[in-house]
Amino acid sequence: MAYVAIADREAELHEPKTFIGKYIWSQDHKVIAIQYSLIAIGVGLVALVLSGMMRLQLAFPNEFAFIDPHNYYQFVTMHGMIMVIYLLTALFLGGFGNYLIPLMCGARDMVFPYMNMLSVWVYLLSVIILMASFFVPGGPTGAGWTLYPPQAIMEGTPGSDGGIVLMLVSLVVFIVAFTMGGLNYVTTVLQARCRGMTLMRMPLSVWGIFIATILGLLAFPALLVSGIMMAFDKLLGTSFFMPAMISVGEPNAYDGGTPVLFQHLFWFFGHPEVYIVALPAFGMVSDILSAHARKNIFGYRMMVWAIVAIGALSFVVWAHHMYVSGMNPYFGFFFATTTLIIAVPTAIKVYNWVLTLWQGNIRLTVPMLFAIGFIFTFTHGGLTGLFLGNVAVDMPLSDTYFVVGHFHMVMGVSPVLVLMAAIYHWYPKVTGRMLDETLGKLHFWLTFLGTYSIYLPMHYLGFLGVPRRYFATGVTEFIPESVQSVNVGITVAALIVAAVQVVFLFNLFWSYFRGKPAGHNPWECTTLEWQTPQTPPVHGNWGKELPVVYRWAYDYSVPGAVDDFIPQNKPNDETTGEPHETGDAEGLHS
């Protein structure tokens, strides 16, 4: 077993001595995970504030002197980009990926700890560069998170000088950071699993993160390529994406390129990207549902295949974002078909989540509430995706608030709910203390109901034809007055939801010092991370000996067993052939 030897290379574990070595330049995957998460949540809060500002303008047009079209478009762009890349991608893969992969696979650390450490600092650098663009003349770019040229690099768009350049640089730096981390995650899963942890025994969280990382490694190059070429167009005057055209009434030197090429490249990255944030969420929510329903995940193999299938298919649907972009219209047939096909594996996942609850023994803990909320919102958002995927139906809806409603429902809230579920679920392992339950429930109810009332009405604005990325609708003959009141309602809900995140942050902070001590396995889970000898796990995770895995990750409520869960590292009793009596994994908690 070659990989065991690798997983057990104690000699190579870099033991930190000083404070700096332990918390700043740490090579411990758990510390790195926390660093990633804190940076991501920090920058995510910026994006949250920006969304609040946008909502203020949309609900009360021209009431707030500090919002004009110039910075409105900057807010939209930065909000979208931060949320998708710098918050969700970083938090799921850099944060949870780092924390969970070694623990769930039974490894001591990532296989390249030094590179892992570099990854987080390079990520921080990319965030700093991004934030710096707020302070250059002209401000950050306002080209929309899709950064379509020619607009993104031409006069008439906010931040078309410094802002867009810093954005591109920041993205390139982010990609470097992601690649360093990503190589680690994939290699660790391939190489450093402990004895007995076969591929099909891995928890779905690991599967989700694993496949998402592979998607990232293959998709980010497309962003890199399009970003570099756009930077050349901007800075060196090449014409990769730029045809002959005028700019503010004057001819310019570009000739011959085509913006459609950029869109193809961007979405060749962009569509897999949305699954990069969805797949880890799919995986983690499966584990959470299973643990709190005290039942094995239903159809484990199908769940794995679905993750793999969704990952693969996501590379051949990109142009469903371009149905009305002026590309060759015959592509519509191909992409509508592939897009709707992708709904089938996704549907299976939804069914299996619900069927996991069926005949379970459901504990309505806070993580479970969030997970149930996820099923609800994701189903809704996925189904609206089917409208958009069907090329003819997309035509009236594209670029309206229907699209905004769709992607906030699938991306702006579903994975976010999973993140929250995951934080409530794994916080006890990370800190040794429980998060406060009352505050947690408050947080859940306001977030869940609040976001639904933000995003549901948006779909209807879209049917009406209200366009997205509009600073103000002004007067049109088909948009009735009542839309304004809908907008006010949405904004009020958004502000409430934003405010309740403060409660959550307070909870995170307060429970760290005052929370109820958690014990080593408060939710009675089977997976390995709950079986560490210490909570929180120390550097090296497993004490003297690596765990050995005897079963899959979902032995909940096994008929005949004493407890309703059997940890993965628990062997059968030699005499009876049945699992050991006690729920404690012996040998590890001495």
Added chain:
Amino acid sequence: MSTETGQVHPISLYLKIWGLLFILSACSYAVDYFDFQGYLRWFLIITFMWLKAGLIVSIFMHMAWERMALVYAILLPPMFLMVLVGMMAIEGGYTTLTRILFFGPGSAPIVH
């Protein structure tokens, strides 16, 4: 099922592969020489390119002696890329067509 590491391959194998590579390169140039046009041209050029790449990867970079999984990992993404390549070829043609139609023959490609 384990493979021995550090195996030694006969020099003759390498020589044969070099030969093949030369033939394939010759084919690539032949495409130019016979002046094939349009999709056929791209199809041929890309096929030869992939064959060459495949040979080099499998022999000189020892892929043929690696495990299944890596082979999958190395073959699948190129397939997606091929979809992209094909689509982009069509897209390029489509764009050129509208340019000739509306912006005049001056916009027609003058190369190839």
Added chain:
Amino acid sequence: MLIAVVVVLLVIGTVIFHFVSPWWFTPLASNWGAIDTTINITFWITGVVFVAINLFLAYCIVKFRYKKNRRAHYEPENRRLEGWLTLITSVGVAAMLAPGLLVWAKFVQIPENSAAFEAVGRQWQWQFRFPGTDGVFGQVDARLINAENPFGMQHDDPAGQDDILIDSNIVHLPIGQPVTALLRSQDVLHNFTVAQFRVKMDLVPGLVTYMWFEPTKLGTYDILCEELCGIAHHAMRGKVVVDEPADFENWLAGYPTYAETLAVAAGDAAAGQAQYAVCAACHGMQGEGNQTMNAPKLAGLNGWYLRKQIENYQAGIRGTHKDDIYGRQMQPMAATLVTAAAINNVIAYIETLPDNPAPATISGDVTRGQRLYRNCGACHGARGQGVWSVAAPRQAGMSDWYLVAQLKNFQQGIRGTHPDDGFGWQMGLMAEILHDDQAIDDVVAYINTL
């Protein structure tokens, strides 16, 4: 428990909301009823799935809530069940996809009998072109575009000579006639959307895209740009008026062909001088403006803007609002220029007048004004020089008190709200971002520094 109740309530609420909400498609005005039908099919299928899954979810939560003595059922998988679900889902998906693809097949094929018109977009204006009697569009070239040739026509293309050029945000189309919109952009990406027609398509520079539809209802509809195209994206609007064929022909006849636009004689400044005598009474001998008469400075104003405003006054688009006291004075004056040649002559004369900056009379917070001017500069030019392609006039060095007055007019809807005004509404939307009189003073004070 509560969560199950809430899920049920949300499902019921969503369904009720769907049926009672007044926010739904605007009534169809084209032949694309098939799109609406496909959407309805999609609604029924996805709606049933949504309700079924979530009610089942709620049921599970209630039925299988935690009981100390119960064991969950251990069932790793159930291939039969999963197989059936996959099959049903595939059928459901196919039932949505098939009609969708049929509609799309109809959309990509332009019908034989369709007539073509061209919609040209540029930052933040629309223009239109009809092929004229020969039914063929002349070829265009983005490199030829300038204030004199706003369409970028290729001069020597015979097919282009009879093309009808409509340099306005308003277009008319005949009812009952399938039309193909050829879409062309002169700068960045734009998008041509008329909500009532259901179809939309992007305008891409370096490419001509198309879509087709058949207007089926008389009326005036908004054209919106639905592809982010810069700072005034939301202000890039046009109108399409669906007419009876005869009215449409009349309207079209009012616009010049390309050959005719070329034939218009250049203005004669000497002839214009005589006509300017009338204007000089208010605007001053040197066109320097006269605040006591409320007459702004004219010297140095862009010629294309002067022409457009004179035409607006003549057509009653400007200077007819009941609160527009000074505009109403200007209106009869503009009427004294009876012919197009007269207008040209006057403009030619005004262009010869010495351009000295008007004295500054407004003071305000220049730094704040500069921040606000980031928005204005996109159209009026970073140095306030005026930009023909956005139809935005020069501001630097013009009468500042007049700028203030006009901004207030725009804000109060005194200017820019006439239904035939193809440009003013844009400035109206923009003027709204100046929240109070102080902001107006600030931005004008900054303009004075340019």
Added chain:
Amino acid sequence: MSLISKLMVKPWLAGGTVATEDSLTEALPAAKIGLWLFLCTISGVFALFMVAYQMRIELTTDWVPVPKPTILWLNTALLVLASVAFEWTKAAARQKKPAGIRASLLAGGLLTMAFLGGQLLAWNELVGSGYFLAANPANSFFYLITGLHGLHLIGGLFVWTRTTWRVFAGYEVTLSIELCATYWHYLLLVWIILFGLLLST
């Protein structure tokens, strides 16, 4: 066991046993897997540039092919030699011949630097005869693609520097050498494909 049959396993059946499966990547050390993954990623980058290249050429009015300076052939030979040198180093490392390792490793690095220098000369020659970056899409792509390839080699040289230093300091470096060799072969392959593409258009 193929990947497919691995994915068909019903994991709940073997409860209580230490089910084993041979690793997907058993024979390779982690660093090699990492390198391979990295190569996949950068292959994506190069391949996408080629996609863009191929599409851009398809639609252009203004494509004036860049002359290919003859020095490029020489450079190609240099890079081939560098690659051979690394293969040689590998052999020397396997046979534990320190002198051979040192000589061939140095040769590999120096040949690479010579290649890079040669590329610069080629650029110089083009600029000298008026083929500027932004003048024509063919030029843009030429500089972009060769530049990117060069950057990857420079990145490789950093690792090479570290390896060389460790060789001279007497550490065990067989793995590093193997990684370098793989990387150089890979970049040679990329260069040959790119060069072929540039020549054929």
